[in-house]
Amino acid sequence: MKSLFEVRNLNKKFGGLVVTNDVSISMAPGDRLALIGPNGAGKTTFINLVTGNLQPDSGDVTLGGENVTRLGPASRVHRGLVRSFQVTRLFQDMTPEEHVALAVLQREGHSGRMFGHYSGRAEVMDEVSAILDRLGLFDLRHLKVREIAYGQQRLLEIAMAMALKPRVLLLDEPAAGVPQSETARIEAALASLPADLAILMIDHDMDLVFRFAKRVVVLAAGTVIFDGLPKDVTQNARVREAYLGSYADAGSAA
Amino acid sequence: MVASLDRTIATPSFTRRMADRGVIGVLAILVAGLAGYLLMPNNLALLTQMIAVAMLVLSIDLVTGYCGVATLGHAALFGAGAYGAGIAAVHFGITDPVAMTAVGLLAGAAAGLVSGFVILRAHGLAQLVLSIAVIHLFHEAANKASGWTGGSDGLSAITPDAFFGAFEFDLWGVTAYAYGVILLAVVFLALQILVRSPFGMLARGVRQDQIRIAAMGASSHSVLLRMYVISGAVAGVGGALSAISTQVVGLDSLSFTLSAEALVMLVLGGTGSLYGAMIGTVVFMLFEDTLSAANPFHWLTIVGALLIAVVLFAPKGLYGSAAAFAGRVRRRPA
Numbered sequence: 074m075k076s077l078f079e080v081r082n083l084n085k086k087f088g089g090l091v092v093t094n095d096v097s098i099s100m101a102p103g104d105r106l107a108l109i110g111p112n113g114a115g116k117t118t119f120i121n122l123v124t125g126n127l128q129p130d131s132g133d134v135t136l137g138g139e140n141v142t143r144l145g146p147a148s149r150v151h152r153g154l155v156r157s158f159q160v161t162r163l164f165q166d167m168t169p170e171e172h173v174a175l176a177v178l179q180r181e182g183h184s185g186r187m188f189g190h191y192s193g194r195a196e197v198m199d200e201v202s203a204i205l206d207r208l209g210l211f212d213l214r215h216l217k218v219r220e221i222a223y224g225q226q227r228l229l230e231i232a233m234a235m236a237l238k239p240r241v242l243l244l245d246e247p248a249a250g251v252p253q254s255e256t257a258r259i260e261a262a263l264a265s266l267p268a269d270l271a272i273l274m275i276d277h278d279m280d281l282v283f284r285f286a287k288r289v290v291v292l293a294a295g296t297v298i299f300d301g302l303p304k305d306v307t308q309n310a311r312v313r314e315a316y317l318g319s320y321a322d323a324g325s326a327a
Numbered sequence: 328m329v330a331s332l333d334r335t336i337a338t339p340s341f342t343r344r345m346a347d348r349g350v351i352g353v354l355a356i357l358v359a360g361l362a363g364y365l366l367m368p369n370n371l372a373l374l375t376q377m378i379a380v381a382m383l384v385l386s387i388d389l390v391t392g393y394c395g396v397a398t399l400g401h402a403a404l405f406g407a408g409a410y411g412a413g414i415a416a417v418h419f420g421i422t423d424p425v426a427m428t429a430v431g432l433l434a435g436a437a438a439g440l441v442s443g444f445v446i447l448r449a450h451g452l453a454q455l456v457l458s459i460a461v462i463h464l465f466h467e468a469a470n471k472a473s474g475w476t477g478g479s480d481g482l483s484a485i486t487p488d489a490f491f492g493a494f495e496f497d498l499w500g501v502t503a504y505a506y507g508v509i510l511l512a513v514v515f516l517a518l519q520i521l522v523r524s525p526f527g528m529l530a531r532g533v534r535q536d537q538i539r540i541a542a543m544g545a546s547s548h549s550v551l552l553r554m555y556v557i558s559g560a561v562a563g564v565g566g567a568l569s570a571i572s573t574q575v576v577g578l579d580s581l582s583f584t585l586s587a588e589a590l591v592m593l594v595l596g597g598t599g600s601l602y603g604a605m606i607g608t609v610v611f612m613l614f615e616d617t618l619s620a621a622n623p624f625h626w627l628t629i630v631g632a633l634l635i636a637v638v639l640f641a642p643k644g645l646y647g648s649a650a651a652f653a654g655r656v657r658r659r660p661a
C-alpha cells in the first residue's frame with residue numbers, strides 16, 4: 074500500500090538530551106497505529122516534530138508525497154495533518170459549540186467572516202451538533218469550557234480534531250484524564266471516522282491500545298525499538314526491558 | 328462529574344439577544360449623548376473630544392483586549408486619521424465632513440497596516456518597545472513634514488463644510504457633537520457585529536492560545552494584521568472627528584502620551600469589552616476635566632491613585648468588574 078504519511082530519519086536533541094533518535098515511521102490510509110513507550114520516551118516530541126510545532130535537527134516529513142518539513146503547523150493542517158494535545162488546549166471562556174463551530178468554519182474557509190453569527194448556517198450547525206453529540210457533549214454545548222469537567226474537555230479536544238476532517242490524525246493520550254466510563258465514547262467516536270483516515274494514537278491504557286491498534290510502535294529513549302503487530306509486542310524482549318527499566322527507575326526514584 | 332448537565336439551557340432572553348445585536352449599546356450611546364447635551368451644554372467641545380478619544384480606546388481594545396497585543400503606540404493610528412482628514416481639507420479642498428471622515432478612516436487603516444506589520448514582528452516586551460518606536464517615528468515624521476502638517480505649530484485653518492449644506496459647524500459645537508454621537512453609535516454597531524462574528528471568535532482565540540489556533544489551521548499573524556487594519560480604521564475615524572470638531576491637528580494627536588493615556592482609559596474601563604472601553608474613556612476624561620480645574624497640580628496624583636485602586640481591587644476594570652458582579656448575583660439561586 075502506498076504511504077500517506079511518512080517520517081524519515083527524524084532527529085531531535087534538547088541540549089545534550091537525544092529525544093528523537095533516527096525515527097522513521099510511515100502510515101498508509103486506514104492505518105490504526107498505537108505509539109507507546111515509557112514516560113519521557115519522546116512520544117509527544119515526535120508529534121510536535123511532525124506537526125511543525127518543533128523543528129527537527131534533521132529528517133523529513135512527507136504527507137501525500139509532499140515534503141512538509143519546512144511548513145508551519147497551520148499549513149500542515151490544511152494538508153490534512155491534524156493533532157490533539159496531551160494537555161488540553163482550549164479557550165476557557167468559549168463554549169464547546171463555539172469551539173467545534175470555529176473548527177468547522179475554519180475547515181470550510183469561513184472563519185475569517187466579519188459579520189453574521191457562527192450559528193447562522195444551518196449546515197454548519199448540523200455538523201457541529203452531530204460531532205458534539207457523538208462525544209456526549211451536546212447537553213454541555215452552551216457552557217464555558219472552564220465550567221465543564223476535565224474529562225469532558227478531553228472529549229472536546231478530540232471533537233475539534235474530528236471537525237477538521239483530517240487525512241492523518243495524531244492523538245496524544247486522548248484517554249488520559251477521561252473517566253473509565255467515558256473512554257467507550259472515544260472508541261466509538263474513533264470507530265465512526267472514515268475508514269481511509271490514518272490514525273496514530275499515543276496511550277498508556279493497554280486495553281484500549283489492543284482494541285484500537287492494528288499496529289504498534291514502541292519508543293524508548295527516543296528510539297523505535299518495536300514496530301509490528303499488537304500480538305507480538307508484549308513478548309518482545311527489548312520492549313519488556315524498556316518498560317521494566319523505566320519501572321525500575323521510577324521505583325528507585327520514589 | 329456531570330453535575331452541570333441538569334442545568335437546562337433556555338433560548339437566550341430577549342434582552343440578551345438585543346444586547347448581542349448591539350441594539351442596547353446603540354440606545355445607551357444615544358441616551359448618554361442626549362444626557363451629555365442636556366447636562367453640559369457649555370462643554371460640548373470636551374464631550375466631542377471624549378467621543379473621538381473613545382474611538383481610539385475602542386481601537387486599542389480591538390488589538391489589546393480582544394487579541395492580546397499590548398501597545399503603547401496606538402495614537403499613531405488616531406493621529407494618522409486626524410492628519411489625513413486635516414490635510415485633505417487644507418491641501419486638497421476636501422471639506423465635506425463625511426468625506427473628511429472617510430479620508431481619516433483610510434489613513435488610519437493604512438497606518439494600522441504599517442504599524443501592525445512592524446509591531447507584529449515581535450512578541451512580549453519587544454513588541455511593546457516596537458510600538459513605542461512606531462509612535463515616535465510617526466511623531467517625528469509629522470514634525471519634519473511641516474509643509475504638509477504645519478510641524479510643531481499644528482495644522483490649522485481646517486474649515487469643514489456645513490452638513491448637507493444645512494448644519495453649520497457652529498461656535499457651540501452642537502453639530503460636531505451630534506455628528507460625533509452618531510459616528511460613535513455607527514462604529515459601536517459595526518464593532519459589535521465584528522466581535523460576535525467568526526473572525527471575532529478567532530481573535531479571542533488568538534489572545535488565549537496561538538498554538539491551538541495554528542492546530543486548527545488558522546494563522547494568528549493574519550488575524551492580528553487584519554485586526555490592526557480595522558483598529559486603524561476606527562482610530563482614524565476618531566482622529567478625523569477630532570480634526571473636524573477642533574479644526575486644528577497638533578502633534579499631540581500623534582504622541583506617546585496620548586497612546587499611554589488611552590491605554591490607561593482602557594484598563595480603567597475594562598479590556599475585552601466595547602462598553603469597558605467607552606466607560607473608561609468617559610470616567611477618565613471627566614475626572615481629568617473636573618480635577619484639573621479644581622486642582623491643576625494634583626489631579627494626576629488622584630488619577631494615579633484611582634488607577635491603582637482599580638488594578639488592585641477591580642482588575643477587570645470598572646465595567647468588567649461590574650459585569651462579573653452582576654453575573655454572580657444573577658446566577659445565585661433565589
Ligand SMILES: Nc1ncnc2c1ncn2[C@@H]1O[C@H](COP(=O)(O)OP(=O)(O)O)[C@@H](O)[C@H]1O
Nearest residue numbers: 087090092110111112113114115116117118119
Ligand atoms: N521543550 C523541551 N525542552 C527540553 N526538554 C524537553 C522539551 N520537551 C520535552 N523535553 C524532554 O524530552 C523528553 C521527552 O519528552 P516527551 O516527548 O514529552 O515524552 P513523552 O511524551 O514520551 O512522555 C523528556 O525527557 C522531556 O523532559
Ligand SMILES: [Mg+2]
Nearest residue numbers: 116117118159
Ligand atoms: Mg507525552
